[in-house]
Amino acid sequence: MRGDLAYDVMLEARGVIRSQSIRLRLDREMTPGETLDIKGRSWMVTRVDPARSLRIDRRVVAREIVPPAPAS
Numbered sequence: 001m002r003g004d005l006a007y008d009v010m011l012e013a014r015g016v017i018r019s020q021s022i023r024l025r026l027d028r029e030m031t032p033g034e035t036l037d038i039k040g041r042s043w044m045v046t047r048v049d050p051a052r053s054l055r056i057d058r059r060v061v062a063r064e065i066v067p068p069a070p071a072s
Contacts, residue, residue, distance in 0.1 A: 004026065005026055005029065005030075006024075006058075007025070007026065007057065007059075008023055008058070009024055009038075009062055010059070011038065012061060012063045013064045022038065029048075030045055030048050030058065031045065031048065032045050036062055043064055044063055045062045046063055047059075
């Protein structure tokens with residue numbers, strides 16, 4: 001075993017009703033508050049929970065970080 005952890009990540013974008021799910025493998029533990037760069041967007045991890053699956057180690061929820069609108 002390589003020590004990798006399998007994550008099921010739910011990406012929650014603002015204004016979108018349905019979340020998008022992706023799978024990641026990392027060699028470290030993810031923690032709430034850290035940021036991810038996925039698909040050209042920044043996401044903040046809000047929850048990390050244990051998974052009840054043999055294929056997934058953790059379930060993660062990440063919310064999109066929306067940059068402030070430029071001042072006019």
